[in-house]
Amino acid sequence: MTTFVSLISGSSGNASLISDGHTRLLIDCGMSGIKLKEALSAIDVAPESIDALLLTHDHIDHVKGAGVVSRRYNIPVYATAGTHAVMDAGKIADENIKIIKDKDAFEIGSIGVTPFAIPHDAKEPVGFTFTVGNEKYSIATDIGKMTRDILESIAGSKNVLLESNHDVEMLRTGSYPFPLKQRILGDFGHLSNENAAKTALYLVQNGTKHIMLGHLSKENNRPEIAMLETYNLLSASGVDVGKDVTLQVADRYKVTSF
Numbered sequence: 001m002t003t004f005v006s007l008i009s010g011s012s013g014n015a016s017l018i019s020d021g022h023t024r025l026l027i028d029c030g031m032s033g034i035k036l037k038e039a040l041s042a043i044d045v046a047p048e049s050i051d052a053l054l055l056t057h058d059h060i061d062h063v064k065g066a067g068v069v070s071r072r073y074n075i076p077v078y079a080t081a082g083t084h085a086v087m088d089a090g091k092i093a094d095e096n097i098k099i100i101k102d103k104d105a106f107e108i109g110s111i112g113v114t115p116f117a118i119p120h121d122a123k124e125p126v127g128f129t130f131t132v133g134n135e136k137y138s139i140a141t142d143i144g145k146m147t148r149d150i151l152e153s154i155a156g157s158k159n160v161l162l163e164s165n166h167d168v169e170m171l172r173t174g175s176y177p178f179p180l181k182q183r184i185l186g187d188f189g190h191l192s193n194e195n196a197a198k199t200a201l202y203l204v205q206n207g208t209k210h211i212m213l214g215h216l217s218k219e220n221n222r223p224e225i226a227m228l229e230t231y232n233l234l235s236a237s238g239v240d241v242g243k244d245v246t247l248q249v250a251d252r253y254k255v256t257s258f
């Protein structure tokens with residue numbers, strides 16, 4: 001049975017886990033080693049049993065505990081050359097540095113992995129699709145603007161963890177300084193609720209059965225607002241939410257299972 005969970009999700013920290021019972025992959029580790037251990041214990045996974053850590057990009061909300069977790073449990077860290085070059089997460093042993101590339105598929109144990117490039121203000125950032133048996137699963141967060149390339153990469157996924165970062169009006173009228181607002185709204189920032197909704201509709205039309213909205217901004221979003229935006233567009237387009245697709249929001253601080 002496949003386990004695909006968000007351990008934590010949001011601007012304050014991100015980490016997810018996918019496992020088929022044989023291979024366990026941790027995706028991002030924007031939390032301390034202690035917090036990771038706690039989160040994993042909630043789903044009965046021992047940190048020692050993690051086969052690999054995959055990083056989407058170097059931002060601290062994704063790599064905070066990467067170095068310590070790799071050293072403590074001797075876990076290989078798969079990331080693009082750009083991410084490895086600039087991330088500030090402490091020393092990783094040479095033999096645990098694994099370089100990955102956009103569109104270069106590889107396997108870790110029994111799980112297939114394909115990274116895909118994402119427009120985001122980091123060095124060589126990626127999202128991931130995973131193949132377990134005949135099924136596909138995707139993580140698509142930290143996306144400045146949705147691209148044809150990303151849609152093609154994630155289309156056909158059974159489950160997708162999709163960014164729904166901010167409500168554009170809350171962000172525009174909120175307290176963030178202007179340059180930060182510009183950054184988030186820009187093509188290399190984060191995906192709005194509105195664009196998450198459009199992406200969700202495309203996904204459902206292409207076979208996705210389970211969508212988890214994640215990476216919500218604490219200041220410029222609320223779970224019920226993100227949920228409603230996607231729910232409304234899906235419903236208005238004839239999708240029976242709950243029957244055709246399940247829709248939920250990843251919790252900021254605790255494990256959320258698909």
Ligand SMILES: [Zn+2]
Nearest residue numbers: 059120122142
């Ligand atoms: Zn980021």
Ligand SMILES: [Zn+2]
Nearest residue numbers: 059061062142
């Ligand atoms: Zn992030």
